[in-house]
Amino acid sequence: MFRTPTFFPSAFCGGSCTRHELSELTRLAAPVRFGGGQTIFSEGERAESSFGLSRGVVRLYKLLPDGRRQVVAFTLPGDFLAMPLANRFNFSADAIGDVNVSRFPREKLKRLILSSPNLQRLLIDFATREMHTAQNQLSLLGNGSAEEKVAIFLVNWRNRLARSATNSQPVPLPMRRQDIADFLGLKLETVSRTLAKLEEKDVIRLLPKGVLLTGLERASLVTGRSY
Amino acid sequence: MFRTPTFFPSAFCGGSCTRHELSELTRLAAPVRFGGGQTIFSEGERAESSFGLSRGVVRLYKLLPDGRRQVVAFTLPGDFLAMPLANRFNFSADAIGDVNVSRFPREKLKRLILSSPNLQRLLIDFATREMHTAQNQLSLLGNGSAEEKVAIFLVNWRNRLARSATNSQPVPLPMRRQDIADFLGLKLETVSRTLAKLEEKDVIRLLPKGVLLTGLERASLVTGRSY
DNA sequence: CGAAACTTTGATCTCTGTCAAGATTAGTGG
DNA sequence: CCACTAATCTTGACAGAGATCAAAGTTTCG
Secondary structure: OOOOOOOHHHHHHOOOOOHHHHHHHHHHOEEEEEOOOOEEEOOOOEOOEEEEEEEEEEEEEEEOOOOOEEEEEEEOOOOEOOOOOOOEOOOEEEEEEEEEEEEEEHHHHHHHHHHOHHHHHHHHHHHHHHHHHHHHHHHHHHHOOHHHHHHHHHHHHHHHHHHOOOOOOOEEOOOOHHHHHHHHOOOHHHHHHHHHHHHHOOOEEEEOOEEEEOOOOOOHHHOOOOO | OOOOOOOHHHHHHOOOOOHHHHHHHHHHOEEEEEOOOOEEEOOOOEOOEEEEEEEEEEEEEEEOOOOOEEEEEEEOOOOEOOOOOOOEOOOEEEEEEEEEEEEEEHHHHHHHHHHOHHHHHHHHHHHHHHHHHHHHHHHHHHHOOHHHHHHHHHHHHHHHHHHOOOOOOOEEOOOOHHHHHHHHOOOHHHHHHHHHHHHHOOOEEEEOOEEEEOOOOOOHHHOOOOO
16 A cells, blocks of 8 residues: 555656656655654755655644644655745655655755756646645635535545555545544544544445545535535 | 736846846736726636736635635735646636736747746746745634634735735725635634724724734734744 | 615524543554 | 553534624715
C-alpha cells in the first residue's frame, strides 16, 4: 500500500522535459527517508532545501499558537511538498508512515528551474493545480456540513489515489482520524460519528486501515459538486 | 477610494521586467470597464482571455448547485484575476463597484509569458503568494470562531490596502455583508452581529462604508497568528 | 419622495463541540 | 504466543456557537 517505487523527478516531469533536464534534476536529488510521524520541515523555516515526494503520504499543516492545527493538504508521490521558489515554508510537513523524498539544494534547484522554460512551465502548472485544489477545499470548509465534508473528502482521496496509479478497491486511509478532522475543520469525534453514519446509510464500509466506497457517488452529498 | 489609476501591466511587473517585456504586455492589454455587480467571467468557462485588475475590487467565488456561494478571494489592483495559463476558470469573478481591467487574449499572453523568463518568474511568485494566501484562509475557515474570522479579515484587508498604497485611516469596505459572510463561511447576520460586538468591545468603529480599526492589533483575537 | 436593497436586531433551534467513558487495535517484552 | 500497556477509535450525554426565521431599521437611488 503506497509501496509503489515512484521516483519524484520522473513523476514530476512526466513526458514534458528533455533527457538533459531530467538528468540534471536527478543529479540534484538526494534520496532521503523519513519514518512515520517524523517532521520533514517546519513552518517559518528558511527553505534551504526543496522536497519532492517519491513514496508515501505527507501531511502539510499550520499550527496556531494555542495548539490548534490546520492540515492544508495531504501530498502524494510526484508532488513537491512546497513551492520550490518560496524563501520560507508556509507550513510544516511530516510523514504519515514511511516516506521517501528527493531533497534538492534550493539555490541549485532554483537556478536549474529558472534556466529551463520547460521546468518553469511545469512549475506554473503545478502551482495552478495546487491553487485550484486549495480553493476547492476553501469552498468545502466554508459551506459543508460534517457529512458533506467527510463524504467529499473520501471521494476526492479515492480519486487522487486512482490517478496516482495506487488504485485499489478498498481505499487506504493511512492518516489518523485526527488528521482528517484537522483537514476538514472538524473534531475527531465528529469524523468518527460521521463515518459511522455513512456506513449506517450503506454508502461506505469501514475497514481496518481504509474504507470501501459503495454508494458514495450517487449519494446526494457529492452530486454535481466541483470540489 | 480605490480611484487610484493603477495600470495593471506596470503594477504586476514592478521593476522586474525589461522595457520590452512591459511594452509587449501593454500592447496585448485591452482596457475594459465593468460596473458594480457585473460578471467578468464564470466558473467552468474556457479561459479565452486573461484579466489583470487596474482599478477597483473584484470578488472571486464558487457557486454550489444549491445556491450556496464561497468567496475564495477579493482581488486588488496589480493582481491577475486568475492564473493566466489555466485552460478554464476555476471560479467566477464579478466587480464590486466600478472596475477597470486589462484583458489579454489568452493564447498571445501565454506565448509572451512562455517566451520570457522574467514573466514566468513573476508568475511563479504570484502563484506562490496566492497559494499561501489560500492556505492561510483555509486555516482561518477551519479553526476560527466567528469573532476571530471577522477580526482577522478586517486586519488582513487593512494590511492589503496599506500595501497597495490605498492607505487611509478609515478602512473602506466596498463589499457587502453577504460577501464577507461568504468569504468567512458565516451567515450575514452573524457578520453583522459580530461587527456590532467588536464595536461594543471598542476594538473597531463602524462607519457608513467602512470601518475604523482601533484596538484590533492588541486584541487577543489576532495576536501571534500568521493568517 | 418612495421603493428596493441592504443591514441590524431579536427569538428560537440545531449541529457540532466538549467532556467522559468504553472498546478496539497496535506495540512490547516476557 | 500471550499478557499488558499505550494509543487510537467509537459511542453517549450535554452545552453552546452559529444558523434560521422573522421583523424592523437604514441606506441608496430612481
